Amino acid sequence: MTTDRSLTRRTLLRAGGLGAGAAAAALALPEVALARTSRPVLTHGVQTGDVTTDGALLWxxxxxxxxxxxxxxxxxxFRHARRLRGPVLTPATDGTGRLRLDHLPPGREVHYRVVAEDLDGRGRSEPLVGSFRTAPVGRAGARFTWSGDVAGQGWGINPDMGGMTAYRAMLARRPDFFLHSGDTVYADNxxxxxxxxxxxxxxRNLVTPAKTKVAETLDEYRGQFAYNLLDENxxxxxxxxxxxxxxxxxxxVNNWYPGEILDLPQYTEKRVDVLAARALRAFHEWQPIxxxxxxxxxxxxxxxxxxxxxxFVLDMRSYKDANTSPRDQPGVVLGARQARWLVDGLSRSTATWKIVAADLPIGLTVPDGTAIEGVANGLPGAPGGREHELAGVLRTLARRRVRNxxxxxxxxxxxxxxxYSPDRATFADFDPFWEFVSGPLHAGAFGPNTLDPTFGPEAVFVHAPPRANLSPLEGFQHFGEIDIDGPTGELTVHLRDGRGEALWSRTLVPSR
Known part of the structure; x- marks a missing residue:
């Protein structure tokens, strides 16, 4: 099952003209096979995701x-280790596999060790180890980071700068979990x-065959996710x-919506629904979801x-209406079922803080040529387009007195x-709230975007580049961090640069 997503000697030589030994040392990839060995190899590390009080998904x-x-x-x-038999890793899932770890104590550090065993039992891979903390119960504090946008606009893994170093800065913050807010890969770049x-x-970019063209086939989409895991950080x-x-x-693909037919010459497959189905399969194969x-x-x-x-993790992509839909008429970005799930879940939640993880900002105008890509329609006055659906969510939360x-x-x-405040808004039937934006993690830097006045946003802090598509060398990579204090329940947000330095911080006191 060795594919073009495994590094070859030729690929390493293409990494900015480095010799094979220097490139391998720069990328620190001892577990990636340069040739088929006599026993299995775990090629792209280990990951955990979707952590709960009693476990997590291991990949x-x-x-x-x-x-x-x-x-x-x-x-x-591993003196008192519990041994688990996972799935067979096969070509049907591109060699990927996952195992749900459960029956673990809450709020505890867990260590794991993974090997791949030949089907005849004669050979095993070198082990890979990792750890995670299960979700707590009670009044324990919590810290998480979030960001998005990885390997976009032509900025991939650069061995000269040590690869995707913002991941190293996030690891140094010792978060309990990481919220990846979308654009986890750039399949169209x-x-x-x-x-x-x-x-x-x-x-200089490390380049694999899958990254030399836009992704269209299932295998090409798989290669997008595999690429980021070649980075040691x-x-x-x-x-x-x-x-x-x-x-x-x-x-x-950039700015897609269901039912779209592409007119881009670099795509042979023009039906976005076909591309999205392939991408979703690769996403679930390669991410610990x-x-x-x-x-x-x-x-x-x-x-x-x-x-x-x-x-509450949203999907503001799979159910949205066309970007070319009328901006002054009711539109869709969540869909009725997801919107109902969100307001009902927020209403039932007894947590001090309810975090809505959105893959699109609410009040920033994000155009798609002459059309609209995001939520805000860019027009003054009452909610229109996709704003109409968000207005319904915000109105319901206010009437149900959902706080924090x-x-x-x-x-x-x-x-x-x-x-966001109704005191500044055209639409005023909602409670004030904060929205924090942070990215890119490793991509071109842009912005800032124009604020739409419908929900009364105020840009309290902005850190954006002076011109478009600055490389990760220029200091405009970002991630956010939220730290909740256990005894008081106070929430402190830090907006950090790619080195981990805090650019802006604010502590929020929960409403009772």
Whole structure:
């Protein structure tokens, strides 16, 4: 099952002209096979996701048909390990597989060790290890990071700068989990081996065959997700921090919506619904997402994390109307079922803080040519287009007196803190709330976007580049961090740059 997603000697030589030994050292990929070996190889590390009070979903990938075997222990010595027999990793899932770890104590550090065993039992891979913390119960505190937008606009893994270093900065913050707010890959952004920057410096990309064209086939979409895991920073982070993953547009194609027919010459397959189905399959194969927790078996789902925190993960891509739909008439971005699930879940939640993980910002105008890609329609006055559906959500939450709702998102490739208030709004039937934006994690930097006045947003803080598509070398990579204090329930948000330095912070006191 070794495919073009495994590094070859030729691919390493293409990494910015580096020799094979230097490139391998720069990328630190001892587990990626340069040639077929006599025993299985776990090619892309290990990941956990969708953590709960009693466990998490564990993911890995092997280079050939093999059995996934797992040891779980309360400490890194594995002296009292529990041994679990996982699935057979086969070509049907591109060699990927996952195992739900359960029956674990809440709020505890868990260590795991994974190997792949030949189907005849004669050979085993080198083990890979990792750890995570199960979700707590009671008044324990919580810390998580969030961001989005990885390997976009032509900026891939650059060995010269140490790869995707924002992941290293996030790991240093020791979060309990990571909320990946979409654009987890850029399936529509091919990479070239080098890019000359305006000041004459040369950006060098590691390039794999799957990243040389736009993704259209299932195998090409799989290659998009495999690419990011070639970075040692990404793999180290994934082994220690469980993820909660959602998607946006670039997992498929820029600004897509259901039913769209592309007119782009680089695509042979023009039907977005066909491309989206292939991308969704690759997404579920390569991400540690528990499909059984998704309400519709796709993306949107919720997680409780102790007394103080509940997270509601949205899918604002699969059910949206066309970008060309009338901007002044009611539109759709969630769909009736998901919107009802969201307001009902928020209404029932007893958590101090309810975090809505949105893959699109609410009040920023995001155009798609002359059409509208995002929620805000860019028009003054009463809600129109997709704003109409969000107005219904906000109105219902206000009438049900749902307090302490905070929205987090990425998408627009800069970081900002937005406060929404009916005192400034055209539509005033809602309670004030905050929306925090943070990205990109490793992509071109853009912004800022124009604020739409419908819901009365105020940009309290903005950190955006002076011009479009600045590379990750220029200091405009971002991630956000939310830290909830256990004893008081106070929530502190930090908007950080790609090195982990706090650019802006604010502590919110919960309403009772």
């Amino acid at each position: 890995t990938r092997a280079d050939r048909p093999a059995r996934m075997l797992v040891e779980v222990a309360p400490d890194p010595t 091919p990479l070239v081996e080098s890019v000359t920057l305006p000041d004459g410096r040369v950006w 990404v793999r180290a982070f994934a082994a220690r921090v469980p993820s909660v993953v959602q998607w946006d547009d670039h997992e498929v 528990d499909r059984h927790r998704s309400v519709d078996g796709r993306i949107y789902r919720g997680f409780r994390y102790g007394r103080h925190l509940e997270v 709702v905070v929205w987090v998102t990425a998408d627009v490739h800069y970081t900002a803190a937005h406060h």
